[in-house]
Amino acid sequence: MRAVLDYCAEGLPRSIAATAILIREGETTGHLFVLAEGKLEVVKGDTVVATICEPGAIVGEMSALLDQPYSATVRAVTNAKVYEFADPNAFFRSQPEVALLVAQMLAQRLNVATTYLADIKRQYAGHGNHLAMVGDVLESMINSPASKATPGSDRLPDPRM
Numbered sequence: 001m002r003a004v005l006d007y008c009a010e011g012l013p014r015s016i017a018a019t020a021i022l023i024r025e026g027e028t029t030g031h032l033f034v035l036a037e038g039k040l041e042v043v044k045g046d047t048v049v050a051t052i053c054e055p056g057a058i059v060g061e062m063s064a065l066l067d068q069p070y071s072a073t074v075r076a077v078t079n080a081k082v083y084e085f086a087d088p089n090a091f092f093r094s095q096p097e098v099a100l101l102v103a104q105m106l107a108q109r110l111n112v113a114t115t116y117l118a119d120i121k122r123q124y125a126g127h128g129n130h131l132a133m134v135g136d137v138l139e140s141m142i143n144s145p146a147s148k149a150t151p152g153s154d155r156l157p158d159p160r161m
Helices: 002-007 061-066 088-094 096-123 130-143
Strands: 012-016 021-023 032-037 040-044 047-052 073-076 080-085
Touching (some): 002 032, 002 096, 061 088, 080 088, 088 096
Antiparallel strands (some): 021 073, 032 080, 040 047, 040 073
């Protein structure tokens, strides 16, 4: 993703102090960020789900593309520098190479998620427990029309169920 940095001249450079929150789960700013240097962590609820230290890594893309609140909190682990884009769609239109890289990254994440879910479905087939719903999740990932997704969690049940 380091190649993304070549396209960030339009972004607003920002310095983020260690422990500062860049993105807060549930908030909506519509902004997109590209990591230039430092280390960030992605937190969903109280769980750290990823650490990001690769220059050119993009955060906030799902919120920007889906026009939804941020799905996780992103905070600085170390002092960091990012480029901020207040209008990600304009950025993607002006830099189609970046839009393609984001599409490839999201496709990779989807591939990992569906492969993992398919493996769980196979391992727990016929067990009749809550893991039996994995098939329904996979089916909905493939066949759901575009919509404002409001997935649930252990903290908040899925309102569609």
